[in-house]
Amino acid sequence: MIGYRSRLERDLARWEEAGLVDARAAGEIRADMAVRGVRFALAPVLGILGAVLLSFAAMTFVAANWQDLTKLTRLLILFSALWAAYGAALLLRYMHAGFLEQAAILLGTGLFGANIMLIAQMYHISGNPPDAVLMWACGALLAGVLLRSRPALGLTICLIMLWSWWEVVDHRWSSPHYGFLLAWTAVALPVAWLRWRAGYHMLALALAAWIVGIGYLFEDWSMFFGSRDAHPLVIIIGLAIMLSVVVAGRTIEHVTKFAGPLVVYGLGITYAGLFALQFVERIPVLTIAALAGATLVIMIAALFYGARSHNSALTRLAYSLFSIELLGLYFKTLGTLLDTALFFLLAGVIVIALAAVAWALHRRQLLGSGAQT
Amino acid sequence: MTASGDQLRPNRPLGNKAFALALFAVAALQSAALGWMINDRVSLLNSGRQIVLNTVPVDPRSLFRGDYVILNYAISTFKPQSLGGDDDFKRGMPVFVTLRKSYRARWQPVAVTSAYPAETPKDQVVIRAIVRSAGKTLRVNYGIESYFVPEGEGKKLEQLVRQSELQVMVAIGTNGEAAIKGLIVDGKVQYEEPLF
Numbered sequence: 115m116i117g118y119r120s121r122l123e124r125d126l127a128r129w130e131e132a133g134l135v136d137a138r139a140a141g142e143i144r145a146d147m148a149v150r151g152v153r154f155a156l157a158p159v160l161g162i163l164g165a166v167l168l169s170f171a172a173m174t175f176v177a178a179n180w181q182d183l184t185k186l187t188r189l190l191i192l193f194s195a196l197w198a199a200y201g202a203a204l205l206l207r208y209m210h211a212g213f214l215e216q217a218a219i220l221l222g223t224g225l226f227g228a229n230i231m232l233i234a235q236m237y238h239i240s241g242n243p244p245d246a247v248l249m250w251a252c253g254a255l256l257a258g259v260l261l262r263s264r265p266a267l268g269l270t271i272c273l274i275m276l277w278s279w280w281e282v283v284d285h286r287w288s289s290p291h292y293g294f295l296l297a298w299t300a301v302a303l304p305v306a307w308l309r310w311r312a313g314y315h316m317l318a319l320a321l322a323a324w325i326v327g328i329g330y331l332f333e334d335w336s337m338f339f340g341s342r343d344a345h346p347l348v349i350i351i352g353l354a355i356m357l358s359v360v361v362a363g364r365t366i367e368h369v370t371k372f373a374g375p376l377v378v379y380g381l382g383i384t385y386a387g388l389f390a391l392q393f394v395e396r397i398p399v400l401t402i403a404a405l406a407g408a409t410l411v412i413m414i415a416a417l418f419y420g421a422r423s424h425n426s427a428l429t430r431l432a433y434s435l436f437s438i439e440l441l442g443l444y445f446k447t448l449g450t451l452l453d454t455a456l457f458f459l460l461a462g463v464i465v466i467a468l469a470a471v472a473w474a475l476h477r478r479q480l481l482g483s484g485a486q487t
Numbered sequence: 488m489t490a491s492g493d494q495l496r497p498n499r500p501l502g503n504k505a506f507a508l509a510l511f512a513v514a515a516l517q518s519a520a521l522g523w524m525i526n527d528r529v530s531l532l533n534s535g536r537q538i539v540l541n542t543v544p545v546d547p548r549s550l551f552r553g554d555y556v557i558l559n560y561a562i563s564t565f566k567p568q569s570l571g572g573d574d575d576f577k578r579g580m581p582v583f584v585t586l587r588k589s590y591r592a593r594w595q596p597v598a599v600t601s602a603y604p605a606e607t608p609k610d611q612v613v614i615r616a617i618v619r620s621a622g623k624t625l626r627v628n629y630g631i632e633s634y635f636v637p638e639g640e641g642k643k644l645e646q647l648v649r650q651s652e653l654q655v656m657v658a659i660g661t662n663g664e665a666a667i668k669g670l671i672v673d674g675k676v677q678y679e680e681p682l683f
Contacts, residue, residue: 181637189525193518200514204507219510226517233521235555237528238667240633242617253517260509262501285579 119147161217162265169224176232185236192232196225203261220265223254227273244280247273251297259304264313270301271316278324282331290328298324314372318379325351326386345390352384353412360419378427381416385409385435393442403448403457409439410461414468531666535658538586538594538612539671542655543648555635556644558655562586562596564626571598576621583663584627587611599625603663615663629665631657647672 126143129135135143172192183191199222206215227250233239234246251273258267278294298321305313325348332344359366359377367373388409392402413436420429440458447454501509542558562584567574576582576599585598588610597611598604607613616627634655636644647653656668656676670677 178638193521196517197514200510204510207503207506222514222517226521229517229521230524233524233528235635237525237532238634239528239630240628241630249520253520256516257513260513261506 122147158213158216161214162220165217165221165224165265168221169228172225172228173231176228176235188232188236192225192229196222196229199225216263216265219257219261219263220269223250223257223266223269226250226253226257242284244277244284247277247280248297251277255301255304258301262304262308264308264310267301267305267308267310267313268316271305271313271320274298274301275320275323282327290324290331294324311372314370315375318372318375322379322383322386325383326390329387329390343390343395345387345395348387348390349384352380352382352387355380356384356416363423374423374425375427377416377419377423377425378431381412381428381431381435384412385439388412389438389442393446399448399453402446406439406443406448406457407461410436410465413439414465418472528666531660531664532658532668535660535664535666536612537668538657538659539654540594540657542653554638554641555633556641558632558634560629560632560655562594563629563632564624565596565599566623567599567625568623570596572600572604576601576618576625578618578621580618582616582618582625582627583613584616584629585611585613612659613663614657614659614665629657631655631665631667634667634670 122143126135126140130137130140172195176192199218203215203218203222206218230246230250234241251270254266254270254273257263258270274294274297277297278291281291281293298317302317305317328351329343329345329348332347356377359373359380363373363377366376370376388405391397392405392409413432416428416432417436420426420432443454443457448457540560540562542560565584567576572585573582580601583600583603584596585600585604585607586594587597589595594612603615604613614629616629619626619628634644644653651673654671654674656671658666658668660666
């Protein structure tokens with residue numbers, strides 16, 4: 115938000131100079147920004163961080179397994195702390211400290227998790243540790259839905275990721291953890307209902323991580339490129355996400371207001387698959403060269419699309435991934451150094467030719483708009 | 488992602504009264520879930536049948552729950568082919584292991600089945616387990632493999648066992664669920680667990 119303010123200030127000064135905005139309007143815009151700016155105070159951020167710290171305090175208290183207090187005393191402490199946190203939320207509501215009330219709710223859900231661990235520890239329940247995380251996630255989801263609390267929903271998303279990761283690691287699964295999709299949908303519904311945009315990003319990141327995980331989990335999925343793992347499937351899913359936005363972007367934007375970020379996540383997923391195939395797997399050099407070519411084509415297409423749809427996040431990601439790809443190829447070397455040099459030479463010539471085409475298009479556009487006025 | 492006040496305020500705010508009710512519901516339901524967890528254990532420890540198993544501990548640390556010792560049991564690995572019951576098992580599936588007191592009063596597996604056996608003689612007991620690895624030998628977890636100890640005491644317990652015999656008192660419920668009741672060192676009850 116601070117970035118937005120300073121950019122607006124720069125633009126305002128330029129517009130004023132060009133006579134697009136008069137001094138009165140500029141003053142009103144600045145006054146509006148100043149009022150809105152109060153909302154972007156540090157208090158909510160600090161409140162949330164404080165809640166996170168207190169939750170960690172409770173969890174390490176549990177982990178210390180302090181035997182000087184009886185079981186009952188320790189239980190009473192954590193149970194009262196849970197109720198006190200929710201009580202504080204109510205108090206803060208009456209004091210009209212909207213954001214701190216959310217921090218108290220987050221603390222309550224954190225203490226719920228600490229309580230689960232304390233009970234598991236006191237009764238030596240080893241069972242299946244991810245189950246405890248899932249139970250915690252259910253409690254956090256309950257708080258998120260009933261209290262319409264975004265921080266609690268954010269915690270739920272983090273917890274279902276931890277749960278899924280733990281399940282996969284603990285049981286050394288050789289297929290994706292489908293239970294995650296069910297849990298993801300259960301969180302996605304209230305997040306969409308509250309129209310929480312940061313939550314959309316968290317959901318998208320969680321799902322993207324899961325999709326990329328498929329590539330490593332499916333074994334003997336050797337359909338394409340002689341790869342042993344399912345990375346080609348990841349690439350296909352990523353490309354499908356990007357293409358669906360390119361084709362039906364307007365509809366998707368209308369329904370979700372999230373088409374722009376969606377194509378960015380699609381590109382990320384696609385490249386995660388491409389990267390794994392080229393630099394993690396062991397596949398023939400010629401296949402790597404073909405995949406590297408395809409990667410550069412995809413990045414350039416993304417750059418074009420990013421420029422056309424004014425999606426600066428997409429442009430930045432495409433540039434970054436382009437650089438990562440080049441560095442990866444440089445260190446991997448395609449066969450001999452001479453072969454790699456040849457690849458870079460060819461790619462360079464093609465990209466410069468594309469730059470010339472882009473320049474010509476840009477000039478024609480400029481001339482066209484000049485003729486209209 | 489900026490966590491501004493604007494971001495954290497719900498889009499569909501609740502009225503004060505509804506908010507208070509919802510807070511109470513959340514606190515009550517979460518407490519009920521925890522209470523159910525405790526009740527489940529306490530009733531198992533109270534009413535379950537008790538057996539004593541020999542074990543050897545190792546000392547690691549849990550991410551959330553602090554220091555604990557891993558208890559290894561002889562009955563955790565066996566060859567299903569040489570026992571009664573079923574033979575075909577997969578990793579992660581629940582199984583029921585029937586134990587019988589035999590040589591020197593130690594419990595030995597006599598059968599392993601995928602469902603709870605219909606009949607068990609008086610001198611036998613059935614424990615529920617999860618298959619950790621399948622093959623010719625089956626490795627299972629009974630959910631009684633972790634014993635949580637105060638910080639730093641895991642090593643002590645490990646050393647104690649070098650000179651003496653360590654046994655675990657295990658409560659077993661009617662559905663085969665197992666819970667640790669206490670530890671026995673050289674025949675004497677050392678760490679009896681209070682219920683609360």
